[in-house]
Amino acid sequence: MAIARFFRGSTFKRRLTYLAIVVLPDEAAAFQAYRLLHYHGISPEHLAIVGAGYSSPDRVGLKTPLHIAFHKARSFGTIAACSGFVLSLVASLIFTPGWNTAAVVLTTTLLSGICAAVAGSLFGFLGEGSTASIYRHHLNHGRYLLMIEGPEKLVHWGQEVLGHYSAPSLY
Known part of the structure; x- marks a missing residue:
């Protein structure tokens, strides 16, 4: 399971929104992780699945x-x-x-x-690539991204839940 932490907003302001991205090998694993997070109290408004049949990378802000x-x-x-x-x-x-x-x-x-x-x-x-290009590479190879965005406490909770329940099906 690969989890990356980012934040959105200026570095001079207080961090209001945090972002964690989980790379998953297939649609079933992505949907299973999504349901697991929803079961543990994380609202769907803080979650997004990116991949074929779900949100597009452009829609969630992953630049080319x-x-x-x-x-x-x-x-x-x-x-x-x-x-x-x-x-x-x-x-x-x-x-x-x-x-x-x-x-x-x-x-x-x-x-x-x-x-x-x-x-x-x-x-x-x-120059060297960026994290966005790495995630685009995963999407081009048929993998899925599960994005958790929200306050720091919520993102940490999501990472903890996925860490406790990580199985061989998670990437």
Whole structure:
């Protein structure tokens, strides 16, 4: 049984909603775990089964790996371009003997920013995967996800219930 814990909301705010995801091998195991949690007092409004015949990954907020890669590329490229621009400007001002070479300073600063943006974008796009892409991989191989979302106490209770009753049928 693979359980991952996440929370939704800002890191600066108090965590209001927690999320646990359980990967299950087939529909029968997913429905059995769902019924078990419901039997132990967890309301269906806090539970979701994701897979064929149930909720779609898009409906529960699992982004596609390509969408995640483009988002990372855009954010890493922006950060790298800004830092490359600033570092190159500082280095050019320190090592240039006077203001008479302002065109050289401007050109090297812009080129450094562009090169850093390209490198940052490539790193973001080709970087390591995210947990969402791992769960998409499980769904593509016919497995099911059982998601428990709610207050911290409820999510811990759900994890405890599934931990006590885990059987070979659970993944």
